[in-house]
Amino acid sequence: MGPLDLMVLLLSDHTVRTVAAGAVLMGITSGVLGVYALLRRQSLLGDAMSHAALPGLALAFLVTRSKESAFLLLGAAFAAWVGALGVIAIPNYTRLKPDAALGIVLSVFFGFGLVVLTVIQRLPTAAQAGLDKFLFGQAATILQRDVLTMAVIAALALLVVILGWKEFKLLSFDPAFAAVQGFPVRLLDVALTSLVILAILAGLQTVGVVLMSAMLIAPAAAARQWTDRLSTMVLLAAVFGAAAGLGGVLLSSLGDSLPTGPTIVVCASLLVYGSLLFAPHRGLVWRRLVAGRRQRAVRALQVLAQLYWLGSQHGDPFYPHPAGALRALAGSGVQASLRELAARNWVRRLPDGRVALTPEGLAAVSDFLQQAAPDTPVPPSSESKPEAGP
Amino acid sequence: MTQPLPKHALAVEVADLTVAYRDRPVLWDVDVEVPAGVLMAVVGPNGAGKTTLLKAILGLVRPAAGSVRIFGQPIKAVRHLVGYVPQHREVDWDFPTNVLDVVMMGRYGHLGWFRRPGPQERAMALAALEQVGMRELADRQISQLSGGQQQRVFLARALVQDAQIYLMDEPFAGVDALTERAILNIMRSLRARGKTVVVVHHDLQTVREYFDWVLLLNVRRVACGPVAEVFTEGNLRQTYGGRAVALEARRP
Numbered sequence: 222m223g224p225l226d227l228m229v230l231l232l233s234d235h236t237v238r239t240v241a242a243g244a245v246l247m248g249i250t251s252g253v254l255g256v257y258a259l260l261r262r263q264s265l266l267g268d269a270m271s272h273a274a275l276p277g278l279a280l281a282f283l284v285t286r287s288k289e290s291a292f293l294l295l296g297a298a299f300a301a302w303v304g305a306l307g308v309i310a311i312p313n314y315t316r317l318k319p320d321a322a323l324g325i326v327l328s329v330f331f332g333f334g335l336v337v338l339t340v341i342q343r344l345p346t347a348a349q350a351g352l353d354k355f356l357f358g359q360a361a362t363i364l365q366r367d368v369l370t371m372a373v374i375a376a377l378a379l380l381v382v383i384l385g386w387k388e389f390k391l392l393s394f395d396p397a398f399a400a401v402q403g404f405p406v407r408l409l410d411v412a413l414t415s416l417v418i419l420a421i422l423a424g425l426q427t428v429g430v431v432l433m434s435a436m437l438i439a440p441a442a443a444a445r446q447w448t449d450r451l452s453t454m455v456l457l458a459a460v461f462g463a464a465a466g467l468g469g470v471l472l473s474s475l476g477d478s479l480p481t482g483p484t485i486v487v488c489a490s491l492l493v494y495g496s497l498l499f500a501p502h503r504g505l506v507w508r509r510l511v512a513g514r515r516q517r518a519v520r521a522l523q524v525l526a527q528l529y530w531l532g533s534q535h536g537d538p539f540y541p542h543p544a545g546a547l548r549a550l551a552g553s554g555v556q557a558s559l560r561e562l563a564a565r566n567w568v569r570r571l572p573d574g575r576v577a578l579t580p581e582g583l584a585a586v587s588d589f590l591q592q593a594a595p596d597t598p599v600p601p602s603s604e605s606k607p608e609a610g611p
Numbered sequence: 612m613t614q615p616l617p618k619h620a621l622a623v624e625v626a627d628l629t630v631a632y633r634d635r636p637v638l639w640d641v642d643v644e645v646p647a648g649v650l651m652a653v654v655g656p657n658g659a660g661k662t663t664l665l666k667a668i669l670g671l672v673r674p675a676a677g678s679v680r681i682f683g684q685p686i687k688a689v690r691h692l693v694g695y696v697p698q699h700r701e702v703d704w705d706f707p708t709n710v711l712d713v714v715m716m717g718r719y720g721h722l723g724w725f726r727r728p729g730p731q732e733r734a735m736a737l738a739a740l741e742q743v744g745m746r747e748l749a750d751r752q753i754s755q756l757s758g759g760q761q762q763r764v765f766l767a768r769a770l771v772q773d774a775q776i777y778l779m780d781e782p783f784a785g786v787d788a789l790t791e792r793a794i795l796n797i798m799r800s801l802r803a804r805g806k807t808v809v810v811v812h813h814d815l816q817t818v819r820e821y822f823d824w825v826l827l828l829n830v831r832r833v834a835c836g837p838v839a840e841v842f843t844e845g846n847l848r849q850t851y852g853g854r855a856v857a858l859e860a861r862r863p
Contacts, residue, residue, distance in 0.1 A: 260703075260706060260707075262703075384725055385725070386727070387716075387719055387722070387727060387728070388719075388724070388725075390708070390716075391716050391719055393706070394702060394703070394706045394708065394713070394716070395697070395701070395702045395716070397666075397671055397695075397697060397701065398695065398697065398716065398768075399719075400669075400670070400671055401669050401670075401671065401690070401693070401695045401720075402690065402719055402720025402772075403687075403690040403691075403720050404719070404720070445707065448707060449707045449708075449709070449752045449754070450707055450708070450709075451706075451707050451708055453707075454707050
């Protein structure tokens with residue numbers, strides 16, 4: 222049975238289908254909004270806000286004594302907003318730097334949230350509360366109704382991002398220039414932050430407050446590796462977020478001991494690692510390959526220049542030399558460079574082990590020397606056609 | 612453009628401007644009058660408040676006291692008349708976009724909410740890139756630009772703003788001699804078309820050659836007027852605290 226058949230089989234289960242739909246919607250929302258958080262260097266603001274949501278949730282339950290998700294989400298959103306304001310206000314009004322503000326808001330709110338949760342658990346109704354599911358998420362509790370809520374949130378986020386495409390692009394790239402042109406930067410900022418909070422709310426049930434920031438950062442970070450266009454990046458982040466959501470749900474439905482939320486986050490992380498390593502241009506493997514190729518090319522040119530220099534001592538650029546003489550001048554790795562040069566037909570290897578420049582090699586080294594050191598005397602091109610005579 | 616040109620002798624009028632970050636004054640009771648159609652240098656030591664002055668004129672920082680008028684009106688009413696070239700270090704050049712896209716951002720204000728740039732904006736951006744000698748780099752990813760090219764992209768972005776007043780923050784920082792000459796020529800052609808150009812400038816040796824108007828600033832205004840009149844050794848010594856730097860401005 223192929224993986225595709227397995228997927229179809231798993232999705233034929235109603236519960237799995239519902240949970241998968243929720244996770245995919247959550248992945249799309251957080252992927253798209255995460256792009257803006259990443260580009261505006263506010264990835265950790267999302268982390269602080271999602272942790273800050275916990276006390277809001279818990280207090281909302283404490284006040285209403287209801288597990289009605291609308292109340293809980295309202296409380297979570299409110300607390301996340303207060304947390305965001307704290308992160309912004311603390312550096313403005315104190316001597317603390319933004320990273321300290323993030324740390325303070327995250328730990329204070331989260332710690333307070335845990336305290337309230339403990340209080341709730343000691344209440345007579347504790348058994349039904351089960352609010353600790355919001356710590357790491359409990360995807361199995363997602364109902365069709367929740368999927369609908371997530372769909373509305375995803376649609377809203379996409380609509381706002383598409384409508385305000387150029388405004389949000391300018392805000393992310395150069396907020397001062399946006400303000401100079403009369404765009405209300407503060408309002409755009411608030412809109413974007415509110416959308417991120419909505420994304421966090423969408424993820425609370427699935428991945429929980431602790432791991433939610435991974436869903437904001439990971440798809441965007443992975444997408445950044447593959448493209449240099451904002452539109453493609455947003456699209457890719459949505460796809461990556463959806464893929465992580467779907468993959469996590471399917472994987473965890475295979476074995477009953479795998480928790481869904483953390484599995485989704487692991488899937489997202491794998492996408493990041495894969496992208497960091499293997500994406501063209503920006504990936505580590507690619508860059509290592511390119512750097513190695515450049516290094517080898519420079520070394521080969523060095524050997525070529527030495528050969529040319531030795532030849533000019535004899536008054537004949539094509540005078541053959543033993544490879545050993547080159548090793549003394551150009552150091553180790555000469556054989557590898559000679560192989561490469563021979564493959565390009567820039568040097569020719571004689572049967573007795575000596576090597577000599579070819580006319581093509583002479584042209585190459587002349588070009589190189591003229592670019593690298595224009596003052597070096599180079600034979601004029603009219604004379605660089607030896608063996609033309611009889 | 613179809614907007615009627617404002618008839619007002621002073622392009623920028625700054626009165627009693629005081630700006631403070633926390634309790635430290637960055638600008639103190641500064642008056643500046645920039646006549647329309649001049650090419651003006653703003654010079655002064657580091658921390659003199661040059662960038663803050665530009666930002667206050669643009670309404671980007673809130674003054675503790677004082678007022679700014681553009682052609683006699685508050686900045687909010689005449690934003691479309693002011694173009695801005697920020698220091699190129701102020702943005703993240705690894706942002707996923709290309710040169711043409713950044714230049715078109717100069718049209719966003721004219722487009723207003725929700726309208727996307729179209730063929731007309733594209734043509735304007737390409738023309739501006741042509742002017743700064745970057746036409747063939749229009750599709751280049753911005754992370755691959757040198758410092759001088761970044762500077763010229765920002766200049767092109769300001770050009771498509773099609774403004775009456777241009778405020779430029781150290782446009783010559785980190786550019787080679789050729790680029791400096793190109794940027795200067797653009798400033799001069801702007802002035803020739805009746806625009807007003809205000810430039811934060813660091814090289815005292817070129818003030819006489821490049822500019823016709825100058826503001827000497829060190830938190831307070833030291834002097835402001837025609838270069839020939841106010842760019843004197845005495846004023847420079849007052850601006851820079853009598854350090855050796857002032858010697859550079861001696862007449863040859």
